[in-house]
Amino acid sequence: MSLLTVNGLTVSYPGSSAAAVQDLSFVMSDTETVGIVGESGAGKSQTALAIMGLLPPNAEARGSIVLAGKEVLGASAATMRRLRARHVSMIFQDPATALNPYIKIGNQLKYILLEHKVVDRKHVKQKCIEMLDRVGLPEPHLQYHAYPHQLSGGMRQRALIAAALIGEPDLIVADEATTALDVTVQAQILKLLRELRRDFNTALLMITHDLAVIAQNCERLLVMDHGNLIETGRCEDIFKKPAHPHTAKLIASVSRIDASPPGPRNKDAAEKPVLGVTQLGVSFRDRRRGARGKFVAVQPLNIEIAAGETLAIVGESGSGKTSLARAVAGLTPRSCGSVEFLGEPLLAKVEARPRAVRRQLQMVFQEPQSSLNPAMRVGRIIAEPLEVHSATTKSEDRAKQVANMLGRVGLDAALSERLPHELSGGQAQRVAIARALILEPRVLICDEALSALDGTVRRDVVALLKAEQERSQMSLMFITHDLGVVREICDRVIVMRDGAVCEEGSNDDIFSRAQHPYTQALLAAVLTLDRK
Amino acid sequence: MSEVPSLLQTRQSIRGNRLVVSCVSLLLALAVLSLVGPLVSSYSVDTIAFDQSFIAPTLEDGRLFGTDDLGRDLFVRTLKGTQITFLVAIVATLVSLVIGVLYGATAGYLGGKIDAVMMRAVDALYAMPFVFFVILLMVVFERSLFLIFVAIGAINWLDTARIVRGQTMSIKQRSFVDAARLTGVSSAGIIWRHIAPNLLGVVIVYITLTIPQVVLFESFLSFLGLGVQEPQTSLGALVSEGVSRMERAPWMLLFPASFLALLLLCLNFLGDGLRDMFDPKSHTG
Numbered sequence: 013m014s015l016l017t018v019n020g021l022t023v024s025y026p027g028s029s030a031a032a033v034q035d036l037s038f039v040m041s042d043t044e045t046v047g048i049v050g051e052s053g054a055g056k057s058q059t060a061l062a063i064m065g066l067l068p069p070n071a072e073a074r075g076s077i078v079l080a081g082k083e084v085l086g087a088s089a090a091t092m093r094r095l096r097a098r099h100v101s102m103i104f105q106d107p108a109t110a111l112n113p114y115i116k117i118g119n120q121l122k123y124i125l126l127e128h129k130v131v132d133r134k135h136v137k138q139k140c141i142e143m144l145d146r147v148g149l150p151e152p153h154l155q156y157h158a159y160p161h162q163l164s165g166g167m168r169q170r171a172l173i174a175a176a177l178i179g180e181p182d183l184i185v186a187d188e189a190t191t192a193l194d195v196t197v198q199a200q201i202l203k204l205l206r207e208l209r210r211d212f213n214t215a216l217l218m219i220t221h222d223l224a225v226i227a228q229n230c231e232r233l234l235v236m237d238h239g240n241l242i243e244t245g246r247c248e249d250i251f252k253k254p255a256h257p258h259t260a261k262l263i264a265s266v267s268r269i270d271a272s273p274p275g276p277r278n279k280d281a282a283e284k285p286v287l288g289v290t291q292l293g294v295s296f297r298d299r300r301r302g303a304r305g306k307f308v309a310v311q312p313l314n315i316e317i318a319a320g321e322t323l324a325i326v327g328e329s330g331s332g333k334t335s336l337a338r339a340v341a342g343l344t345p346r347s348c349g350s351v352e353f354l355g356e357p358l359l360a361k362v363e364a365r366p367r368a369v370r371r372q373l374q375m376v377f378q379e380p381q382s383s384l385n386p387a388m389r390v391g392r393i394i395a396e397p398l399e400v401h402s403a404t405t406k407s408e409d410r411a412k413q414v415a416n417m418l419g420r421v422g423l424d425a426a427l428s429e430r431l432p433h434e435l436s437g438g439q440a441q442r443v444a445i446a447r448a449l450i451l452e453p454r455v456l457i458c459d460e461a462l463s464a465l466d467g468t469v470r471r472d473v474v475a476l477l478k479a480e481q482e483r484s485q486m487s488l489m490f491i492t493h494d495l496g497v498v499r500e501i502c503d504r505v506i507v508m509r510d511g512a513v514c515e516e517g518s519n520d521d522i523f524s525r526a527q528h529p530y531t532q533a534l535l536a537a538v539l540t541l542d543r544k
Numbered sequence: 545m546s547e548v549p550s551l552l553q554t555r556q557s558i559r560g561n562r563l564v565v566s567c568v569s570l571l572l573a574l575a576v577l578s579l580v581g582p583l584v585s586s587y588s589v590d591t592i593a594f595d596q597s598f599i600a601p602t603l604e605d606g607r608l609f610g611t612d613d614l615g616r617d618l619f620v621r622t623l624k625g626t627q628i629t630f631l632v633a634i635v636a637t638l639v640s641l642v643i644g645v646l647y648g649a650t651a652g653y654l655g656g657k658i659d660a661v662m663m664r665a666v667d668a669l670y671a672m673p674f675v676f677f678v679i680l681l682m683v684v685f686e687r688s689l690f691l692i693f694v695a696i697g698a699i700n701w702l703d704t705a706r707i708v709r710g711q712t713m714s715i716k717q718r719s720f721v722d723a724a725r726l727t728g729v730s731s732a733g734i735i736w737r738h739i740a741p742n743l744l745g746v747v748i749v750y751i752t753l754t755i756p757q758v759v760l761f762e763s764f765l766s767f768l769g770l771g772v773q774e775p776q777t778s779l780g781a782l783v784s785e786g787v788s789r790m791e792r793a794p795w796m797l798l799f800p801a802s803f804l805a806l807l808l809l810c811l812n813f814l815g816d817g818l819r820d821m822f823d824p825k826s827h828t829g
Contacts, residue, residue, distance in 0.1 A: 014747065031617050285794065314662040323649075341728070342726075362726060363725065367728050369726070370727070371728060373726070374726055375726050379719065382719050382720065383720050383723055384720055385737075385738050385741070385742070387737075387741035387742070388737070396724070396727065396729065397727035400728045400729050400730075401727075444723070447723060447727065448727075
């Protein structure tokens with residue numbers, strides 16, 4: 013029997029010409045696992061919201077969604093309330109915002125049970141604790157009384173899964189449920205979802221941009237692009253033989269750590285490092301640890317980068333990799349140590365450094381949209397560094413340089429009149445890269461510069477960075493958690509954990525002969541299209 | 545992080561908002577009337593004619609609003625008063641805006657000890673009894689229009705500075721500011737080019753909420769007899785005169801008071817409408 017029947021679903025918004033979802037039809041039977049994959053703007057999240065009856069009020073939905081024999085589109089709030097939790101529930105992307113920060117974990121579960129009268133009053137607490145235990149929260153009777161902020165990201169996601177499962181629904185919709193998590197945690201959560209699905213006999217609809225996540229947990233796959241369903245079939249078949257070129261592109265963009273590493277760099281043995289970091293540490297004041305309490309983000313460490321070299325700094329959230337990058341760049345004060353840059357000591361605060369030195373060290377940030385001033389046009393954003401550093405150049409020369417730079421990063425010169433909010437994520441990140449490169453820096457720090465981009469766009473940006481590096485022999489300091497990219501382009505890798513260096517070595521050392529157990533765990537957690 | 549939609553993003557919704565549009569048109573109409581009316585009328589603002597005092601409003605001779613105790617034409621005086629009130633609103637608001645935005649943005653951007661000192665200074669100024677302060681100013685110096693502008697502006701910048709500072713601190717966290725620091729832009733350049741334009745949304749809304757305050761404060765001063773000096777007049781001064789002649793000539797209170805009420809109502813609605821428009825939460829798309 014079919015559990016969910018979506019027929020001709022079209023979701024559109026007034027004021028936008030293209031529909032967010034266009035004539036989507038699919039059927040899910042009981043206990044089936046289906047994945048919907050697509051890049052941002054593909055319409056996959058809109059589909060999930062439509063199924064849950066959570067579309068915003070200004071959305072116009074046509075077609076039909078029949079869930080457990082009831083029509084969802086146009087259903088009353090009371091009908092939807094009966095459907096949710098008992099028949100369908102959702103796991104959201106960000107566990108930090110999906111849980112109410114003022115309600116204890118146990119109560120968040122308890123209210124669901126009481127609302128839907130799943131078990132009688134006396135057994136509510138016991139059932140909640142059982143559920144918390146089932147999703148792998150250690151000491152569930154203690155976590156029952158914990159507030160969401162007292163749990164780590166992974167634990168919160170487990171609690172959210174417990175909340176989704178406690179009503180024993182027929183269908184779970186997981187919208188990017190593991191995207192915000194670290195790789196090792198992601199692997200655990202996916203495994204948990206697999207086990208629970210088997211034990212509870214629920215159907216699972218996974219929505220993600222990451223094909224590897226779907227490969228681990230789903231039998232069937234729907235590929236969406238710009239609101240349209242472009243391909244559907246069994247996972248294995250599609251991975252082996254994608255029919256649509258866009259699907260093939262998506263498959264190719266899955267990061268792989270079995271890719272071949274870059275060839276050895278022809279380096280001059282005598283050359284001095286461009287950037288040398290000696291015993292650099294970063295710590296922040298932390299009042300919770302007493303009046304003079306300190307949180308050590310980076311323990312004193314040493315790093316060297318040679319000209320033209322690409323150094324990866326890998327680690328999970330909280331490993332101190334971003335603090336390290338910001339301290340080197342001079343954006344965050346360092347607590348100890350020194351940095352030598354081009355043979356000269358580099359002052360701690362970026363404002364104190366001479367202009368001529370400042371231009372040599374640039375940075376690209378994680379969120380492309382927030383790294384561009386929303387009130388400035390693209391041309392002006394890229395020209396501003398030039399204005400600062402060569403005040404004498406004529407404005408026509410500058411305009412020419414900007415147009416030239418836009419060409420180099422693969423953007424149309426006409427874009428220079430646009431405002432940042434009129435750009436896509438990939439275009440915005442290219443503009444950010446153009447702004448950094450126009451000063452011809454010797455070192456470029458990329459702080460998770462690829463994380464916010466779609467897979468296919470990510471590949472293009474990686475290629476762009478590599479080409480620029482070949483051209484100018486600049487050094488790249490690549491801060492990331494994406495091991496696939498690291499394998500592909502980095503010469504040397506530093507693995508960080510809890511503010512300290514775990515392991516350091518060449519690309520091959522790390523990927524083929526990892527010594528440290530943590531590095532091995534990181535590598536083991538990388539998802540591939542082959543089911544584990 | 546709170547995101548304030550830029551002016552350009554909101555342009556469309558401004559057109560769509562009927563309340564805002566009607567308030568703006570009413571204000572414009574009022575401004576045009578106050579400029580053109582005195583030119584068209586055959587009476588002047590300061591001609592005293594005792595034989596024509598206390599004429600009730602009538603269509604004859606163009607005495608639309610009647611005359612006051614000194615026989616001056618109330619229509620012309622009300623419109624002249626509206627002019628002055630508009631002028632006070634614009635100049636005093638600009639004064640408070642320029643000081644407030646620069647002060648707040650500087651404190652917010654530089655942060656640390658400088659911020660602490662600057663904001664404690666604001667706190668100290670808040671603690672001063674300002675009406676008393678302004679009255680002293682008026683007594684010590686001559687009563688002049690200019691002084692009123694400055695005095696009112698100098699009071700209102702405190703609020704602006706606080707709001708701007710908070711907004712600046714959130715903008716400062718965004719990475720385009722970090723990028724500007726790295727590329728070598730000076731602190732002044734960052735405040736001017738990167739922070740100030742992104743404050744525009746908040747500031748515009750705040751202006752529309754400041755103007756009514758300024759207008760009210762001027763009326764209050766004039767009502768106390770500390771504001772604009774005869775033969776110049778403002779709506780507040782006219783209302784004050786009207787109150788004292790309320791029983792003999794109610795129109796002397798009625799007309800200026802209606803103008804003042806209309807002006808304030810429009811500005812307050814405009815502020816509310818704009819605030820809704822710039823509220824990120826009202827933008828679901």
